[in-house]
Each structure stands twice: as C-alpha cells, then as structure tokens.
Amino acid sequence: MSIEPWFVPYQALACLPGRRVTLLAPHADDEVFGCAGSLALLAAAGAQIRVCVVTSGDACGSELTDIVRQREGESTAAAALLGYPPPQFWRLPDGRLSQNQTALAARLEQHLTQWRPDLILAPSPWEMHPDHRALAETLLARLDLLAPGCRLGLYEVGNPLQPNALVGLNAETLARKQQAMACFVSQEPLNNYAEVIGCLNRFRTFTLHGFAAAEAYVLLTGDEARAFFTQARPDRLSLALxxxxxxxxxxxxxxxxxxxxxxxxxxxxxxxxxxxxxxxxxxxxxxx
Structure with missing residues (x-):
C-alpha cells in the first residue's frame, strides 16, 4: 500500500462543500490569488458567497486614499468576473493586523453570528505575511463562533500548504481565474503574482489527471480545527517571530x-x- 496519498491527495474535489460561504481575505487580491477557481465553482453551483477583505491595503492606514479605492475597485471587478457579490471592505490597518486583533475579532464575531456560514475560507497560519497569519490566528482563537456543521478551509497564497484537499480546475475555470487575477494592476509593479500563482496551481496537478490546475486547502471540521489549534498553537510561531x-x-x-x-x-x-x-x-x- 502506497503512503504517497498521506502527503497529498490523489483525487480532486469537484467543488468545496459549502452553501453559505465566507471567505476572509487579508488584502484585496488574496481571495482571488488563493481561491478564485473554487469561488467560481461555488458560485456556479448556487452557493451564497460573502467575501470579506479585512485590511485597507494601503500599508499605512484606513483612510480612503487613491490606492485603497483602486484596490477595492479591482477586487470588485474580479468578483463580477467570478460570479459572486462585491466584497465587504473592513479597512483595518494594513500591515498592522496583529496589533488590531481585538477590532478584528469584533468584526469576525459580528459577521459570523449574522451570516452563519457553513464554510469559512481563510489564509493558513503558515503564511509568510504577518497580516495573513494574524487573520488565521484570530479566527482559530474564536472557533466558538462557528455554526454547527461549519467547515474551515485554510488556503495558500505566499507559502505552500501540505493539503488534504485539492479542487480541480478545468481550462475554462482556470481562464476565468487568470482574467480575475489580471484585474489587480496595482500589484503588478510589486511582483508578477499572476504568473507565480499560476505556477503554484499547475504544480498542484502533480497527483491529478485531467485538470489544467488545482487549488489546495487544509479542510477541517469544527472539531478538527479546535484540535489543530490546541495542539499546533500556530500563534506561538508568530510570537517567536x-x-x-x-x-x-x-x-x-x-x-x-x-x-x-x-x-x-x-x-x-x-x-x-x-x-x-x-x-x-x-x-x-x-x-x-
């Protein structure tokens, strides 16, 4: 018996399991770089989707500067391409989310108690960016807010996961993701994110057949998420850093x-x- 499937799945999900979905994005673009294909598939399957962009995206504050307006416009345009409503923009301080976790926890509580999703997508706590880790850690510390039966899906952007779930993307879905990533022209001078993410998604087909790309997740039930946070304590890594x-x-x-x-x-x-x-x-x- 091969142990290879222990490291990475050999079968792809046709769609993530969710009808009322919340996606938490640290910045305007993370929802698309990490999950655009999955969001398009969920929307096509009739899921109700709420994307919450947590920070202002200007790396210095929450005022409506030109870059904030531009990034929010890019995120809204990508949402229209992928088939879900315009995101909510919480506009917490960019780059300082770890210093504003009380405000973040309050926004999470308000959203989750009102919306009651059955699937929450959030960045993994192993991400490089401190805002990504702070968002994941704040959510993991408030798993009491999860509705019964709610699942948690941790996604990757800047640091690859060891996933237990892969969502396969055919050529059409991949093309829509590429179109959505192209909306974020404000980020092009910083890095060729679309090309990098495209390579990551293509690599995720290493154990799959018949897919143009795939998106990776650690998919957990509420009880599994609670056990993970208790045992792994990813917040200790951020404290050490x-x-x-x-x-x-x-x-x-x-x-x-x-x-x-x-x-x-x-x-x-x-x-x-x-x-x-x-x-x-x-x-x-x-x-x-």
Missing part, C-alpha cells in the same frame, strides 16, 4: 548608536590632537 524581529531591531539600533558615537569621536578636536600619541603607541607595540 515578533520577539526575534524586536531583538533584531534593538541590535540594529544599538549598532547605529555605536557607529554614530564613533563617528563623533573621530571628528572631534581631541581625536585629531591625539593622533601623534596613537602613532607612537602603535610604533612601540610593534617594536619599532
């Missing part, structure tokens, strides 16, 4: 202060006047 970043910042600040002090000493009058004495000391130490 935060502490390491603080220590690195303190070390860099101390180095800059030392370099500034040394430069001030070397520019001082006493340093110039004592140059002959230092020369004599070096000569004496060398035996000359």
């Amino acid at each position: 935060h502490q390491a970043n603080q220590a690195l910042a303190q070390a860099q600040q101390a180095r800059q202060q030392a370099e500034t002090a040394l430069a001030a000493i070397q520019a001082s009058r006493s340093w110039r006047w004592s140059a002959p004495l230092r020369w004599l000391k070096r000569r004496a130490n060398s035996g000359g």
Whole structure:
C-alpha cells in the first residue's frame, strides 16, 4: 500500500462543500490569488458567497486614499468576473493586523453570528505575511463562533500548504481565474503574482489527471480545527517571530548608536590632537 496519498491527495474535489460561504481575505487580491477557481465553482453551483477583505491595503492606514479605492475597485471587478457579490471592505490597518486583533475579532464575531456560514475560507497560519497569519490566528482563537456543521478551509497564497484537499480546475475555470487575477494592476509593479500563482496551481496537478490546475486547502471540521489549534498553537510561531524581529531591531539600533558615537569621536578636536600619541603607541607595540 502506497503512503504517497498521506502527503497529498490523489483525487480532486469537484467543488468545496459549502452553501453559505465566507471567505476572509487579508488584502484585496488574496481571495482571488488563493481561491478564485473554487469561488467560481461555488458560485456556479448556487452557493451564497460573502467575501470579506479585512485590511485597507494601503500599508499605512484606513483612510480612503487613491490606492485603497483602486484596490477595492479591482477586487470588485474580479468578483463580477467570478460570479459572486462585491466584497465587504473592513479597512483595518494594513500591515498592522496583529496589533488590531481585538477590532478584528469584533468584526469576525459580528459577521459570523449574522451570516452563519457553513464554510469559512481563510489564509493558513503558515503564511509568510504577518497580516495573513494574524487573520488565521484570530479566527482559530474564536472557533466558538462557528455554526454547527461549519467547515474551515485554510488556503495558500505566499507559502505552500501540505493539503488534504485539492479542487480541480478545468481550462475554462482556470481562464476565468487568470482574467480575475489580471484585474489587480496595482500589484503588478510589486511582483508578477499572476504568473507565480499560476505556477503554484499547475504544480498542484502533480497527483491529478485531467485538470489544467488545482487549488489546495487544509479542510477541517469544527472539531478538527479546535484540535489543530490546541495542539499546533500556530500563534506561538508568530510570537517567536515578533520577539526575534524586536531583538533584531534593538541590535540594529544599538549598532547605529555605536557607529554614530564613533563617528563623533573621530571628528572631534581631541581625536585629531591625539593622533601623534596613537602613532607612537602603535610604533612601540610593534617594536619599532
């Protein structure tokens, strides 16, 4: 008996199991890069979909700047292409979600208690971006909000998962995802995200046959999600990373202060006047 299916599925899902779906996106584009094909399939199957874009996307605040308007417009255009309603925009501070988890938890509680989804899609806690991890950790800490029978699907954007579910995309669905990703022109100068995500989705067909691409998930029941959070405690990784970043910042600040002090000493009058004495000391130490 092969153990290969333990690492990655060899069968694809035709569609994720959900009729009332919430997708939580840290930024306007993550919902499309991570789940566009699955969202298109859910919409075609008649699922009711609510996409919640959590941060403002401007990396500095929540005011309606031009970049915020542009990114929200891009996300709305992608939604129309994929067949679900315009996203909700919560406009929490971009890049500082870990510092605003109380506000995030309040928004999650309001949404989940009112909407009562049977499937929640969220970024995985192993993502590189701190906003992605903060969103996943805040949700995992509030699994008491899940309705009975609700499932949780963790998706990938910046860091590949070890999935237990793959959603197969045929050529038509993949083309729609590519069209939706092309909406995010504001992100093109930062990276060729569409090409990178396309490569990731094509790689996901390694164990599949007959699909142009696939999207990967860790799909969990409520009880499985609770056991995962209790045992794995992904929030501890973020805490360790935060502490390491603080220590690195303190070390860099101390180095800059030392370099500034040394430069001030070397520019001082006493340093110039004592140059002959230092020369004599070096000569004496060398035996000359």
